Amino acid sequence: MIEDRPYTGLFVLDAGQGVAGPCCGMLLAATGAEVVKLEPPEGDWSRGLSVRKGPESVLHAAWNRGKQGLVLDLKDPAGRAAAQALAARADVLIESFRPGVAARLGLGPEDTGPDAICLSISGFGQTGPYAERPCTDAVAQAFGGLAALNQGADGIPHKTGPFVTDVMTGFAAFAAVQTALAARAQDRAAGRPPRRRVLDLSLLAGTAMLLASQIGEAALLGHSPGVPNVPAGCYQGSDGLWLMVTLVRDPDFVTLCRVLGLPPLAEDARFANFAARSTHAAELVPMVRDAFAGQPRDHWIAALQAARMMTTPVNSPVDWLADPHVVAVGAAPASVQGALGAVPFPAVPGQPQPRGAAPLLGEHTAEILSRLAPVPG
Template sequence: MSTPKDGPKPYEGIFVLDAAQGIAGPYCGMLLAQSGATVIKLEPPKGDWSRGLTTRAGSHSVMHTAFNRGKRGVVLDLATDEGRARAAKLAAKADVLIEAFRPGVAARIGLGPEAAKPDAVCVSVSGFGQSGPYRERPCTDGIAQAFSGLVSVNAGADGVPHKTGTLVVDIVTGISAFAACQAALAERAQDAAAGRPGRRRHLDVSLMQTAASLLVLPIAEAGLLGRMPGELNVPAGSYPTKDGAWVMFALVREEEWVTLCKQLGREDLLSDPRFTDFKARFANKPALVAILRELFLTRDAAHWVELLQAARLLCDRVNTPLEFLEDPHVKAVRAAPLLHQPELGALPFPAIPGLGAWEEPAPALGAETEALFAEWGI
């Protein structure tokens, strides 16, 4: 397997056993692989359930490829004594152990923190955390969005609360697990440098806590006020245009409201007492949005984007992912280079912020099991 030359590789020599399925845990493992770690993906005979979702070819799927690039793969049946014994031997070598079983299950099958090295970092990913009354409650990205309040603050123009159109909680949980794991590995290195005895570190990472962290501002302000705060920057948002496209603009300062009205040729709105500041505009949002919607429908999206960007306002077209991929800036900076995944073909994957492109393929189901165990003397 080739290793990209670019990007930091601080975890060369670190062995990660990734026994998680889905998105969050595997994404953490993939980011460790991109940072130089040797990551072994442990799957059951039927494979990670993510292999069965999204577009598929052979044992691969787009979802599985997205979050398992650059790993080596083994298959073990943990329902058998032999499978558990071989998994335990892998776990005993692990510097980092990632699992996403229901709380308590990992320990019962020999993949809990105590199975790893004495100074290992153990990452447990779950829906609601390793303790508390909801610890065994099943959870998904959408349920975490609903429970945390994220859905409630994402009401559409139809007034209906919606989940986001991507698996944002799963993905950010993976990033959060990676960040926590990095901190734990740094602390482990400090212990070793100081001659302190090694100790295991167990990281409890939940979808619930991740979803809450995404709501840090509304949760903090609502808790302070005892009620939901008003919207930050009315009339910011998305507006349909004459050509059937949409544009979005944002306002962060009162001066930008003045600039917006001047650019739109509606300076009369500046003297309207309903719209004097952010607070007043929030109180009268339906009336203001109706005025702006009618205005934006008079010209094409390109006109409005050019007009507002020329005034240094925060504005852009609402793109589809395909339109994003075709944008000249995206192509110029290689924001989503192609990865060639066996059986699936060429897929564009966004570069990882700060780490760069990761163009290593994901492992086929069980393809390296015996070869890897022979290599490791297991």
């Protein structure tokens, strides 16, 4: 893959915390931009979560690789002045404060250059009745319907383990910034006057994008749609190990029944198509579950793959890292991250890979501030 880094020479001030904003900043750093990670004296809250060694955490390292570290106390006038000076020089400003806070701290759009890209990431957006509400990935998953659609066998809605809303919003933010940078380049090429671009992204919108088809279906039906491809799902073999099997066309059900030794089910009118199988899922799924329980998982995977069915073991992250295909394609290159050592992080799809470690708290503060000092003369 050709690793183009088209944003070399671009200066990004990343005042985001957590995952979404830093994810966008990391992707800009990977594509060549100089990204300064601005943190308060206590640090980004992500530094205190997940597996840690010394002063570093895996969660922080995952989304802040390739950046420079700067600490400023924005409650102090000198800190605000330095932040404002950096914002004035930024091609892209990223912030994830509550609406209105960035402007009070000298990090609002009005503090940037005339054609800067100003990205705000918040829970519910910069306007509207919920704009001031605090929000995290878990709150966004619950509010947006993702948790309700992720109901477990216990009948309880669950958030997904990974921060899927945060990551989705971070990638969406990166795409939005790229669009704005392309539009700015067109303006400059055409000699048009500079225009500041303000981008308002929210976890609300990020979650909704994940559920585009489900939200559309619910609007038409007046209720949440059922599972679209019953009896797809996870099943346990006789050895206690789990596999996933999915169906995308009605003939797949006939094949599944044949592999499981249940051909009469394929001729049962109750299970004639996806809609009928969804209606009668409570009758069908236990029979499928019992059939899978009759043989070890790998027996079923081999039989289903031989029949060209889509199936896979249910892997843990450790299983995934050790899988021969993952290893062969280099899907998780190791990245040396200070005290954490060499950490395998998934390759960024279709983009250059981040270079360098995430910064220690305030690691480059003196160097960055020295650039703001007036040149003697």
